[in-house]
Amino acid sequence: MSELIKVKEELKRYSIARIPFIAFETIERTRALDTLKEVADELNLCFYVHSMSKGIYDIKTGNVITDERSVYGAVDFFSEQIKHKQYMTLILTEVPDISSDNSDAKQLYDLAMLANESGGVVIVLTNNPVWNQLQRLGMTVRLDYPNEDEMYSIISDYINDYRSSISVEWDNNDLREAASSLTGITQIEAENVIASLIAKKNITKADLEEIKQTKDRLFSNISGLEKISVDNSAVTVGGLEGLQKWLDEKKTLLTPEKRDEMKKRGLHPPRGILLVGVPGCGKSLSAKAISASWKLPLYRLDFATVQGSYVGQSEQQLKDALTMAENVSPCILWIDEIEKGLAGSSGDSGVSTRMVGQFLFWLQECKKQVFVVATANDVSMLPSELLRRGRFDELFFVDLPTADERRTIISMYMKKYLKLQFAGDFSDKIVEATNGFTGADLESAVRDIAYRKLANDSFEYTEQTIMEAFENVVPLSKVSPERIESIRNWGRERAVPASGRPIGAQAVSSSNSPKTRKVLI
Structure with missing residues (x-):
């Protein structure tokens, strides 16, 4: 019923x-x-x-x-x-x-x-x-907003009236996909969206992508939620194979058939993941990559914005933001450095504690397709309640990139910024020399080379200039080795390695590329 x-x-x-x-x-x-x-x-x-x-x-x-x-x-x-x-x-x-x-x-x-x-x-x-x-x-x-089944009927009835006069490529699965995307808005808003498609006199498969982005226009000013624009063609995360494999598996649950099967079994949609680990290793970038891969809009929940100065204001504004996240579902909800927003502080009269409880209750009870990607750098500030099994679908630890991951990351940025291939004997030397670098450190070095080339046309890519660019970077692992080791020790006991390898595995692997003195081609 x-x-x-x-x-x-x-x-x-x-x-x-x-x-x-x-x-x-x-x-x-x-x-x-x-x-x-x-x-x-x-x-x-x-x-x-x-x-x-x-x-x-x-x-x-x-x-x-x-x-x-x-x-x-x-x-x-x-x-x-x-x-x-x-x-x-x-x-x-x-x-x-x-x-x-x-x-x-x-x-x-x-x-x-x-x-x-x-x-x-x-x-x-x-x-x-x-x-x-x-x-x-x-x-x-x-009377709540139309649920997915009701939205399916609204869209089907509206489109069926025009099937004889316009071209409609949508099949039943497409209708279910559109209904899922439009769930959380009113009937008249949904009819307006479909009417705008009918006005083209041609409803195509490609229109489903437009449907998924429609809520961005309907909910343009949301207190506490910031819409993040994602360039689907530019967002790529190097390495993190274990995380990528897990996400690819969960992506299959987004199809209408799988959603229906989950409902029959009483299963909630995937709730989300908590990414902890070394700063600068791709946690925040992963949120954008998931949005691009799953073709879902990305919203960032800023706890600083929902903090209020009056009694009960913070809790109410957090409730409103989370409710709005449900209304704009299906979406990715990104909470960057969650420990700063939920960690308790002296003199806040228990506001932080209540916000933790409120967020965790919502996370457990939310039945809408809101996939939370929370990141944390300072694991010591994470509330223990957040780490209990069942809060998030999985807790991943993002470590310093391994040799293979560094090779992938450097190759990706060399191609992106310098339009060059990363291969040869010297590439092995760079991979070995960058042991302990974060993904951000590697990008910074390659980006510096690109800046120098753009600023000086006579600048040449040589082994010396390239190696100097990497040598000029002082990685976090050398600045704060104790902090890195502390974070790793925490991750070994509590989290799944995002790389798919044991935390701390940093063995250098040799390249299978042809042996040549040219670093880049």
Whole structure:
């Protein structure tokens, strides 16, 4: 049973029971009124709707009863009618603030009491809190955004009306993919997206990629979430074969068939990974690489932004940001240096502790396709609750690159920045000389060579100039060897090596390239 059907059944039961006050929580007025019209038709009851544009009208026929546009006038009109007629139902589409015991809330309270005496019902469409004393007179019904199954029906019905007049390449799997991408927005927003495709008079497979990016435009200003632009053609991470293999396996679960199978088995979508380890070794870059590989939008959650100065503000803003992440799903949620946002500090009155609990509860209970990629450098600051098995799908340790990984990284940046191949005897010397370098150190050295070439046309790539570029870099492993060893010791006991090799394995492997004195070709 879909969520919409459950809401409809609740409304039917409450209408039959003549519950005097119903708070219908929703921001989708049209969808809510359509549901209430179905209830009125099936129960053969008279439902009257008040709106500021039409006044009071019959929900089944659309006939206007009175053109009273004011909410207060509608309440007065219904108060008089309800004294003489039984089983009347009034739906208020726009109400003033009724969150406290103000005059407006008290007026509705009196109307609900009158309705209770004559078998009437007052239904309020709202997305705001309701005064507790008024709420206790009745029930609450919540209409969430269309779920994936409902969105599938919305898209299918909309497109089917045009299949005879336009070209539609989408099959059933494509419709499921589009429904998954648009889950988290309103029905009218989804219809607008599909209508824009229909206007082209040609719906192609390529349009699915546009669908996945649509929410970026619908949710452009999100407090606490920053949309990160990713160049799919430029994001590559060298090495980390163990992590890449794990991610490739999880990527297969994104297909509609696999998602349906997970639902049948009661399995949540993959929650995410926690990447810890040596700074500058590709943890943050991995988040962008996952976004590019999985073709999902990337959002960065900044805990500094959600921190507030008032009591409860930080927790509320974190809740809003996480809720918004669900609304923009499917997506990748990147939390960089998570230890800085969730680590406790003296004098914060327990705010950090509460935020940790709030985040972990969301991480465990979230049923939407939000894949979290959290990174951490200072493992000593990580809350112990974050490391418990089951919080993240896996905890990976990103170590200093091994010899093979250094060769891959240097080759990648040589090709990218210098348009040159990395091979030969001298390449082995560079790989050996860069033992202890991070990925960032290697990129810095190659980038420096590119800068020198661009600044000086007479600059030549020689063994000496290239080796000097790497020798000028002082790697972190030499600056803070104790810190690196401490991080490694932590990783050996608690994490899976992202490289697929034991942590600390730094053996140099020889190149299989032809032996030649030319470093680069």
